[in-house]
Amino acid sequence: MREDYDKFVERDAEILVIGPEGPRRFKQVWEAERYPFVGFADYRHTVADRYGQEVKLRKLGRMPALLIVDKRGVIRLAHFGDDMADIPKNKDVLALLDRLNQEEVAQ
Amino acid sequence: MAERVSVGQAAPVFELTDVQGNAVRLSDYRGERHVLLVFTRGFM
Numbered sequence: 001m002r003e004d005y006d007k008f009v010e011r012d013a014e015i016l017v018i019g020p021e022g023p024r025r026f027k028q029v030w031e032a033e034r035y036p037f038v039g040f041a042d043y044r045h046t047v048a049d050r051y052g053q054e055v056k057l058r059k060l061g062r063m064p065a066l067l068i069v070d071k072r073g074v075i076r077l078a079h080f081g082d083d084m085a086d087i088p089k090n091k092d093v094l095a096l097l098d099r100l101n102q103e104e105v106a107q
Numbered sequence: 108m109a110e111r112v113s114v115g116q117a118a119p120v121f122e123l124t125d126v127q128g129n130a131v132r133l134s135d136y137r138g139e140r141h142v143l144l145v146f147t148r149g150f151m
Contacts, residue, residue, distance in 0.1 A: 014136060014141075046121070066144070069118040
């Protein structure tokens, strides 16, 4: 997602990454990796639970999830991964953002 | 297990502190930007 970050920004989108680590560990990784996204340590899992991120003990923890919330605050994509690699492709997410922006122009 | 949210529903509100120490609410983006929420497994 990092390599396409500018394409997301061009489409009026911001990327918020929410992870289960504590604030210190989260900040450490964030600064080392220089991620351009907004990052949050949701160590109490309050937001993850509110959105329904799944925990699979046999797969050693939380499954990835990706959602798109449009400018009106409505969920337009909700993808809950079945395994670590199960996340939507950037090109598909960018295409959905294009559609949302076209809808906005048409309104 | 928490119930999954689904397409078409209003996104649950939240406020979290980002890595810079800023309080950020989902509603801060309302009317301004689409938001991709990426829930990670955690850093390995």
